[in-house]
Amino acid sequence: MNLEFYRPYFTKDYLMGPNSLRVLKELLDKNPKSLGADSLILDLGCGTGLTSFALCRETGAKVLANDLWISGEENAARFATWGVGDCVTPVHENADNLNFEKESFDAIVSIDSYHYFAGKEGYFQEKILPFLKSGGVALLGVPGIKEEYDEQTIELLFPWLGKEAYMFRSVRQWKKILGEDPDMVSVEVFELDCFEAAWQDWLVMDNQFAKGDAACWEQIIRLYTNFVGMIVRKK
């Protein structure tokens, strides 16, 4: 995946936080399953659909671009403008209650959104795993914390995140939350290398949220947080 191709899309209209395409690239580079024209991918919590666009361009797969806060109509218009209207289909569903056929997807991808809804043990087994085909893979990237700072974690992140601070977990905590299942044949959880670059792309945006993050970058975000990658393969 050549990130330079996507540079014109690194704008305040499409980015919703740290550069989702850098996170996607790192996960795709580590992805154990090859995805191609006959694959079907679910992009869960796709936001403005930038990652869905890239998944379609990079793999040739059909992509279902699912989001909760952004309507299917809005994303459909963007996909048509970007020339991927035939390959990417917007859907508007809550991850907690997905209405797809079981065993539909070769890959389920979720960048910077899984922590909003899936930070509970058993969630992956109940809500995500059934929708993967045998041999399918989940590629998940979430903002997290470098270390567990005991009760202090929420206190440290609170000035930046307020009541969302609890969503930030360490590699060890995410491993525990993902848990085990006879159908989960491989579970890898690790810190992503793209943390700094993904944030720098976002912090320069002329956007009130980016400006708020920039004010917390040196003292909180850079000191205590990271990006956590998770790759789960189904039997």
Ligand SMILES: C[S@@+](CC[C@H](N)C(=O)[O-])C[C@H]1O[C@@H](n2cnc3c(N)ncnc32)[C@H](O)[C@@H]1O
């Ligand atoms: C910070 S945005 C990230 C969007 C995009 N993936 C990106 O990285 O730019 C988080 C996204 O998670 C989605 N989300 C939150 N809760 C969700 C849920 N229960 N079901 C589906 N999507 C959800 C929101 O709609 C939002 O677009």
